[in-house]
Amino acid sequence: MTQKVLSFDLGGTKLAAGVVSNQGKVLCETRVPAEFSRGKEAVIRQIVGIGKTFLKRFEDINTVGVASAGPLDPIKGVLLDPTNFVSKKGRWGRVNFTDLLEKKLNRRILLENDAAAAILAEHWVGAARGYDNAMILTLGTGLGTGVICNGKLVRVGSYLHTEAGHMIIGHNDRSALCGCGNLGCAEAYLSGKLFAKRTSALLGSEKTADEITTLAKRKNPIALKAFDEYADWMAVALCNFYRIFNPEIFVFTGGFAAASPLFLPQTHRKLTQLLNSSPATKTRVKAPRLCVSALNNDAGLIGAAYHAVHSR
Numbered sequence: 001m002t003q004k005v006l007s008f009d010l011g012g013t014k015l016a017a018g019v020v021s022n023q024g025k026v027l028c029e030t031r032v033p034a035e036f037s038r039g040k041e042a043v044i045r046q047i048v049g050i051g052k053t054f055l056k057r058f059e060d061i062n063t064v065g066v067a068s069a070g071p072l073d074p075i076k077g078v079l080l081d082p083t084n085f086v087s088k089k090g091r092w093g094r095v096n097f098t099d100l101l102e103k104k105l106n107r108r109i110l111l112e113n114d115a116a117a118a119i120l121a122e123h124w125v126g127a128a129r130g131y132d133n134a135m136i137l138t139l140g141t142g143l144g145t146g147v148i149c150n151g152k153l154v155r156v157g158s159y160l161h162t163e164a165g166h167m168i169i170g171h172n173d174r175s176a177l178c179g180c181g182n183l184g185c186a187e188a189y190l191s192g193k194l195f196a197k198r199t200s201a202l203l204g205s206e207k208t209a210d211e212i213t214t215l216a217k218r219k220n221p222i223a224l225k226a227f228d229e230y231a232d233w234m235a236v237a238l239c240n241f242y243r244i245f246n247p248e249i250f251v252f253t254g255g256f257a258a259a260s261p262l263f264l265p266q267t268h269r270k271l272t273q274l275l276n277s278s279p280a281t282k283t284r285v286k287a288p289r290l291c292v293s294a295l296n297n298d299a300g301l302i303g304a305a306y307h308a309v310h311s312r
């Protein structure tokens with residue numbers, strides 16, 4: 001019998017929920033805008049409401065996996081004031097998330113960082129299948145990172161996740177203010193949201209990342225230059241990540257990954273240059289593979305299910 005898991009994927013703007021089989025197949029799903037503007041309680045009410053609807057339909061489900069933007073503690077099931085969960089009502093602070101949901105949904109709840117869930121999914125049934133050293137970058141509201149080394153999900157000290165999006169690559173760059181409050185984080189250059197903010201300043205009008213992508217496809221010189229710079233910053237970030245984790249493949253996911261034809265070829269060229277900068281080196285370093293997820297934004301849901309099933 002197919003074992004099923006109810007999965008949630010909670011990001012900076014959207015909430016996805018779905019039922020995932022133990023083969024990594026999404027059997028059904030729903031996506032709604034997360035009600036962040038109405039505060040923490042409203043979003044939790046949304047999750048509980050959608051969860052109850054699914055659990056009524058699939059009575060045999062006894063485990064729920066949640067992938068959420070971080071930082072969070074996956075072992076204790078606690079959200080640690082996620083960087084991009086903000087509204088006029090303020091930040092979320094520390095939330096005992098799994099305890100809270102267990103009481104409301106009456107099921108076992110397992111929490112995982114969304115980027116960690118995404119790389120678990122890619123390694124299980126996606127682009128990183130067959131690669132035991134892989135890293136994912138989620139390009140959306142923020143820049144999430146998840147890493148698999150030697151076939152295992154990398155957790156850093158105290159079981160937390162890599163927060164490599166907040167690696168500072170542009171020290172004191174006043175044009176690159178990150179959501180975390182620092183200047184020059186990789187996220188400040190590479191998340192879709194902050195790329196749009198930086199590029200809007202150059203264009204002289206407020207544009208979304210999608211609108212800037214359309215402008216670049218129409219050969220708007222400012223938008224094209226912005227993507228060139230984006231590719232350069234991406235190569236710098238990847239070079240740093242490569243030096244730390246030595247992945248064979250980088251997988252890109254999240255809404256802004258759709259713009260990858262505008263930056264991936266140049267990122268690959270620049271990364272190859274950075275990895276072969278020494279004239280003394282006799283052997284050329286082959287840059288790792290760069291590819292876009294083929295899981296259609298379901299990686300969070302699939303990975304949350306994988307984590308839930310394998311955490312027994």
Ligand SMILES: [Zn+2]
Pocket residue numbers: 165166178179180181182185187188
């Ligand atoms: Zn930051």
